[in-house]
Amino acid sequence: MGTEAGARLECKVCWYVYDPAVGDPVWQIAPGTAFADLPPHWTCPNCATEQSGFLRLGDD
Ligand SMILES: [Zn+2]
Numbered sequence: 256m257g258t259e260a261g262a263r264l265e266c267k268v269c270w271y272v273y274d275p276a277v278g279d280p281v282w283q284i285a286p287g288t289a290f291a292d293l294p295p296h297w298t299c300p301n302c303a304t305e306q307s308g309f310l311r312l313g314d315d
Pocket of ligand 1: 266269299300302303
């Protein structure tokens with residue numbers, strides 16, 4: 256719990272949340288894929304914001 260690999264990140268533009276447990280059907284990202292393991296060209300499936308525009312959801 257709370258490991259980097261399982262971290263969820265939120266798009267700061269549209270608030271879409273990337274959850275590694277779910278993956279991303281839009282980009283055909285398999286469940287279990289950590290945010291850090293997403294392909295470099297992956298962007299928000301909702302608004303196309305780059306990965307640098309995502310903020311980690313804290314578990315503290
Ligand atoms: Zn977005």
